[in-house]
Amino acid sequence: MLPSAAVAPDGVEQIQKILAVVNAYKIPVWTIGTGRNFAYGGPAPRKSGYVMLDLRRMNRVIEVNEKYGYALVEPGVSYMQLYRHLRQIGSKLWIDPAAPAWGGVMGNALEHGAGYTPYGDHFVMQCGMEVVLADGEIVRTGQGALAGSKHWQVTKHVAGPHFDGMFTQSNFGVVTKMGIWLMPEPPGYKPFMITYQKEEDLEAIFEVTRALKVNQIIPNAAVAVDLLWEASAKTTRRHYYDGKGPLPPSIRAKIAADHDLGMWNYYGALYGPPPVIENNWKVVEDALMSIPGAKVHFDRKNDPAWDYRVRLMRGEPNMTEFSIMNWIGGGGHINFSPISAPSGSEALAQYKLIKQRCNDHGFDYIGEFLVGWRDMHHILMIMYDRADETMRKSAYDLFGLLVDEAAEAGFGEYRTHLAFMDQIARTYKHNDGALWDLHHRLKDVLDPNGILSPGKQGIWPKAMRTTA
Numbered sequence: 001m002l003p004s005a006a007v008a009p010d011g012v013e014q015i016q017k018i019l020a021v022v023n024a025y026k027i028p029v030w031t032i033g034t035g036r037n038f039a040y041g042g043p044a045p046r047k048s049g050y051v052m053l054d055l056r057r058m059n060r061v062i063e064v065n066e067k068y069g070y071a072l073v074e075p076g077v078s079y080m081q082l083y084r085h086l087r088q089i090g091s092k093l094w095i096d097p098a099a100p101a102w103g104g105v106m107g108n109a110l111e112h113g114a115g116y117t118p119y120g121d122h123f124v125m126q127c128g129m130e131v132v133l134a135d136g137e138i139v140r141t142g143q144g145a146l147a148g149s150k151h152w153q154v155t156k157h158v159a160g161p162h163f164d165g166m167f168t169q170s171n172f173g174v175v176t177k178m179g180i181w182l183m184p185e186p187p188g189y190k191p192f193m194i195t196y197q198k199e200e201d202l203e204a205i206f207e208v209t210r211a212l213k214v215n216q217i218i219p220n221a222a223v224a225v226d227l228l229w230e231a232s233a234k235t236t237r238r239h240y241y242d243g244k245g246p247l248p249p250s251i252r253a254k255i256a257a258d259h260d261l262g263m264w265n266y267y268g269a270l271y272g273p274p275p276v277i278e279n280n281w282k283v284v285e286d287a288l289m290s291i292p293g294a295k296v297h298f299d300r301k302n303d304p305a306w307d308y309r310v311r312l313m314r315g316e317p318n319m320t321e322f323s324i325m326n327w328i329g330g331g332g333h334i335n336f337s338p339i340s341a342p343s344g345s346e347a348l349a350q351y352k353l354i355k356q357r358c359n360d361h362g363f364d365y366i367g368e369f370l371v372g373w374r375d376m377h378h379i380l381m382i383m384y385d386r387a388d389e390t391m392r393k394s395a396y397d398l399f400g401l402l403v404d405e406a407a408e409a410g411f412g413e414y415r416t417h418l419a420f421m422d423q424i425a426r427t428y429k430h431n432d433g434a435l436w437d438l439h440h441r442l443k444d445v446l447d448p449n450g451i452l453s454p455g456k457q458g459i460w461p462k463a464m465r466t467t468a
C-alpha cells in the first residue's frame with residue numbers, strides 16, 4: 001500500500017494542528033514512530049492514499065532518572081539512540097532492545113514487543129503516557145494526570161481505570177511521550193547457550209524452563225532458537241542446497257555438525273552478585289542439562305550469533321539478526337506469532353503443526369520460542385524471495401491457513417502483519433466478537449471522523465467498516 005503524502009511534526013502543537021486539518025477534510029493518517037516495524041508490514045499504511053503521520057523528528061530523550069531507573073522518551077527515539085545517550089551521560093542504566101537496533105523504544109512497546117534482558121516484556125516495563133486524541137485533546141495517563149506529579153514514571157497505578165493498554169496496537173490516539181523502566185547494570189552477568197540434538201527435545205526444554213522462569217531463577221526472556229534461524233547468522237541456504245522445498249534431514253544434520261549447533265539452541269543469562277549467579281547456575285545446570293545430548297557453551301569463538309545474543313541479553317542494541325534476510329535471498333519476510341503457555345507438550349504440538357504446514361507449502365521452519373512471565377511467544381519467520389511471485393503467494397497462503405488452524409487449536413496471535421489484521425481480529429470471536437465490538441464502539445466515540453490509522457489491528461471507523 002502506498003501513502004499519498006507524509007507529514008513529520010516536531011512537537012505536540014504541530015500534531016494538534018495536523019489533526020485539525022485532517023478532521024476538517026476527513027483525511028486518514030497512519031501513525032508511525034521510527035517506522036521500522038519489519039516482519040509486521042514495516043511503515044506501510046493499511047490502505048493506499050493515507051497520509052503518513054511520521055513522528056521520527058520527535059526524538060528527544062526528555063528525562064533519564066538514574067535513581068529510580070527510568071527514561072521518558074518521544075516516539076522517534078530508537079534503541080540505538082537511547083543506548084548512546086545513556087553511555088554519553090555516564091549512566092549505569094541498561095536498555096532492553098528488540099533485536100533490531102533501529103527499532104523504536106515507544107513503537108516496539110506499543111506493539112507489545114519483546115527483548116532479551118530481564119526487562120524484556122516492553123509493555124510491562126512501560127510507565128506513563130502522554131497521548132493526543134483524535135480531537136486534539138492532550139491526556140496524560142497514570143500519575144501524570146496529577147497537576148505537578150512527581151511520580152509519573154514510578155507507578156502505573158492511579159485512582160480510576162488504567163488506560164495505557166488502550167493506546168497499544170490500536171488507533172485511539174497519538175502517543176507523544178512514554179515512560180520506560182530501565183534496568184540498573186547488575187554486578188555480574190553470565191550468558192549461556194545450550195544446544196539440544198533432537199527436535200522433540202522441545203517438550204523437555206520447556207517443561208524444565210517453566211519452573212526456572214516462574215520462580216525467576218532465569219530472569220530474562222530465555223529463547224529456544226531453531227537450527228536454521230541460528231545458522232542464518234553464519235551461512236546461507238544456497239551454500240548447502242540449491243533444490244526447492246524444505247531442506248532434507250541430511251543437509252540439516254550437516255549444517256548442525258559444521259556449525260556445532262543443535263536442532264534447538266537455547267539462550268539465557270543470569271544476573272546479579274557473582275555468588276548468587278554461581279548458586280543459581282547450579283540449579284539451571286541441573287535442570288537444563290538433564291536432557292540427554294545437551295551441551296553447554298559459555299563462549300563461542302567467531303560465532304556472530306552467539307556474539308549478538310550475548311549483547312542483546314545485556315542490553316546492547318545491534319543489527320546482526322538481519323543477516324537472516326540472506327538465508328533465502330530476496331528479503332521477503334513475515335512473522336507469524338502465536339502465543340502458547342510455557343508447557344512442553346503445547347510447544348511441541350504447536351511446533352509440529354506449524355512445521356508441517358511450512359513444509360507442505362515448500363518452506364523450511366525457521367522459528368524461535370521466547371519465554372515471558374507466564375507465556376511463550378512463538379515466532380515463525382516465513383522467508384521468501386520478493387521477486388518470486390509464486391513463492392510470495394505461497395507465503396501468504398501459508399500464513400492465512402496458520403491463523404485459522406492455530407485459532408482452532410486455541411492459539412491466538414499476539415501481534416500481526418498488516419495484511420492479516422482483519423483475519424486475526426475475526427479469530428477473537430468469543431460472544432460474537434464482543435471484544436472487537438468494544439474496540440469499534442470506542443473508535444466511534446473517540447475518533448468519529450475515522451482519521452487515525454483506519455484498519456490498524458482490524459479496528460475500522462464506522463464509515464469504512466462495511467468496505468473493509
Ligand SMILES: Cc1cc2nc3c(=O)[nH]c(=O)nc-3n(C[C@H](O)[C@H](O)[C@H](O)COP(=O)(O)OP(=O)(O)OC[C@H]3O[C@@H](n4cnc5c(N)ncnc54)[C@H](O)[C@@H]3O)c2cc1C
Pocket residue numbers: 031032033034035036037038039040042043055075097098099100102103104105106107108110111112113114115170173174175176321322324333453456
Ligand atoms: C530480523 C527481525 C528481528 C526482529 N526482532 C524483534 C524482536 O526481537 N522483538 C520484537 O519485539 N520485534 C522484533 N522484530 C519486529 C520489528 O521489526 C520490531 O519490533 C521493531 O522495533 C518495530 O518497529 P518500530 O519500533 O520502528 O515501530 P514503529 O513502526 O514506529 O511502530 C509500530 C506501530 O506502532 C504504532 N505506533 C508507533 N508509534 C506510535 C505513536 N506514537 N502513537 C500511536 N501509535 C504508534 C503504529 O501502529 C506503528 O505501525 C523483528 C523484525 C525482524 C525483521
